[in-house]
Amino acid sequence: MKNMPIFINKEVKDKTKKFWFGLGVPIVIGFGWTFVVVGFIVNLPNFGEWLANNENILVDLFLVIMINLGHLVIWPLLVWWLMSRANTIDDLYYKKGAWMSMKLYIAWMAIIVVYVIIILIFTGGRGM
Numbered sequence: 001m002k003n004m005p006i007f008i009n010k011e012v013k014d015k016t017k018k019f020w021f022g023l024g025v026p027i028v029i030g031f032g033w034t035f036v037v038v039g040f041i042v043n044l045p046n047f048g049e050w051l052a053n054n055e056n057i058l059v060d061l062f063l064v065i066m067i068n069l070g071h072l073v074i075w076p077l078l079v080w081w082l083m084s085r086a087n088t089i090d091d092l093y094y095k096k097g098a099w100m101s102m103k104l105y106i107a108w109m110a111i112i113v114v115y116v117i118i119i120l121i122f123t124g125g126r127g128m
Contacts (some may be wrong), residue, residue, distance in 0.1 A: 022099075027101055029078055033070030041063065076102065079098050079101050
């Protein structure tokens with residue numbers, strides 16, 4: 001059987017690539033930042049012992065901010081940047097992909113908020 005291409009023509013292929021670029025880049029970079037910071041923290045030698053014995057709240061606060069920066073701040077900023085870039089170059093498919101990424105970001109934030117509320121309800125506010 002002969003290999004058939006997925007796309008009928010080059011124009012459809014280019015539009016699909018632009019959509020997936022607009023959708024995937026903010027998600028991959030946002031979560032990538034989070035995973036890189038967590039991986040860095042986990043792989044530091046004796047870091048767990050040092051962190052457990054550390055009484056400085058600023059170190060803990062800094063680590064929490066760095067871990068959550070990726071999926072809370074970098075993801076929507078990249079979406080905003082891609083949408084403004086799409087408006088500048090008048091490319092509908094970048095904009096559609098970025099808009100879908102923003103919808104997924106909103107859904108992700110809703111999941112996090114519901115999760116925190118459930119934890120607070122079942123633990124009486126002492127679970128976090």
